Amino acid sequence: MELGPLDVNLKPRNTTWVKNSNILFIDNPVGTGFSYVKNLSALTKNNSQIADDLVILMKQFFQKVPEFQKSPLYIFSESYGGKMAASFALALYKAVKSGKISCNFQGVTFGDSWISPIDSVATWGSYLYTVSMVDKQGLEVINASVQDIRQSMAKGQYVNATELWSRTEDIVEKYTNGIDWYNILSNVGEQPKPMVGSLPPNHILHKSYMRHVGNLSSDPLFKLMNGKIKEMLRVIPKNVTWGGQSGAVFDALKGDFMKPVTDVVDILLNTTDLKVVVYNGQLDLIVDAPGTLQWIDSLKWPGINGFKKAERTPIVLKGQRTGGFVQSFKNFQFFQILKAGHMVPTDAGEAALKMLTMITRNK
Template structure:
């Protein structure tokens, strides 16, 4: 793919019916394409226009969804497993976010999903590079889709995607002020987000102990392992901290008989447990990829994305495999993995950006206890008033007699506690996630 004179190439297709030669149904107006964000770095995006019976897309917000990993594909996992118009079986999703907003999926960082690089040297190394690449993509997107320049634009994220979303939001705020990007940025939502990794690690033991998944001996072993991670982070040894983080996960799996880090009510499969006990010759990175990248690229989804969907899109180069560079993306970001971005969230709040934190009750990898800890470290002037507030209960949309979540908001900061959900909130509690979306985007009180 040859960049144009502006340093980027955007390919766009619109879909209104069954794509020629494809068996994939279309539920909404779509558009997709590539942007060359750097020499040899090609980022893929996929837009669904809002499909609501009560309002046109011009009357509804635009939401960009960022997946975690790093290396997880929003165009794949976020789209077909969580919030897109169709599920993995290509059946309509009743709780799709396209019912309440236009949704822009981006395979980010480059090398993720359908995004690809011409060489490994072009892969990103930290969230600074990730944010810079995204500015190129957003500038191209809003220049191409001028109808969205005035529509409220929100960034929603999950897991490591939240860490990237925070950095992207700050750079976007500065770009808008400088006049280099024209859009109506309305806020960022950080879902089960890797904002302060060490706060998650240090609360793993107490959380598991409180839910009867560790005994006293196991708790002591996990705390000991976590303290080693804390020491490495305190010394700025982030690559070492990532390795010790993996060791701590091993200790947890051995003491809990393989609790699933994404939902404590489920369990890892035998293959995962075997790979943990028989530590791979390739070291901790191999185990991390197996735990946190492979679940986002399960065989059935890979078959769909590299088959019917790739055929439908028609712009994916033949030599590009969906998810083919995901492990390299993770490996190249390993030195950035354990670095906190709490200061970035503080800067967003100080700049007046609307920031929402939301977390699943059953998540372990980014447990709610850890999220609450880093929130308490904010220097935001409204923190004291926010902390004194009592939360408000939200009825579960599926079971009117049940509480589905709690939330509280003060000025430009909000927190949602989503009950009965793990790490992937829209997949676990779709109706509640959709209601939360509407509340954050001011469609529902």
């Protein structure tokens, strides 16, 4: 869908990331993609369990292919993957320092990431109002719903906060006539049919599941993954379907969904020598740029004031086009990618590839 050597139609992609790097994709958390459990009780319930699983996986990986132990390793992530990547990066760093894993761990990158859910949700209204997607009434109703989420979180009622998040999305869609959560300039139009593994229609999170999991699992991708890709991998059991347990995964994490990991990002900046990078698409809604900048501003990292004063420089593409901007201070970088929504490599492939090079080549 985003950065492989071939697109969903198996046509060559000019901006594939494998031009510059070796890439390991992980179906994570377990139950996602082709990964599966034989008993749903084995699904992870929180970020720390997810991080533990990933560290175990990487330990096995480096033992299996030791030639990669000396290669610079960067964790890249997107969306909820960013939340998972924060805890994973910290756990992996500790494992490397304690000698449990041998690898050349260099940095972690959070793309349009669900690092501080309340900051993302709390800026939906003002962002949509600024770009003329809602009127003042819509702004007020959205903000009132966000306040209910804050109250639930303050009481430690995180499952209820997740349900209220889903309700807030209903309100946003009502006042925007069904805006595309992943690029505000796109039009969702007809909604996808429920895929295998979908939450039942009467589930409190069914609508949000369809928006954020079903919506990404388009028919061409679903057919490709469960067709030619499954055949080529040769290791997937016949009864396992790509995305078949996704609804159960979505449900299992509902108590952890709205919890932030900004404290983990602070620890990464304060106690490690890792390069920490954040990037955001200009047109993303679900994790909008204002919300991302809001949680960055709240970091307790001593270098945050230096970062705020750092010069923002343009990312210049062919023909002197501006693909975005980057701001750097010490081991922290923030990339704002223009004309891109949530899936930056899909919407702005050239800018995303240049960003990858800048991060991994330490430019």
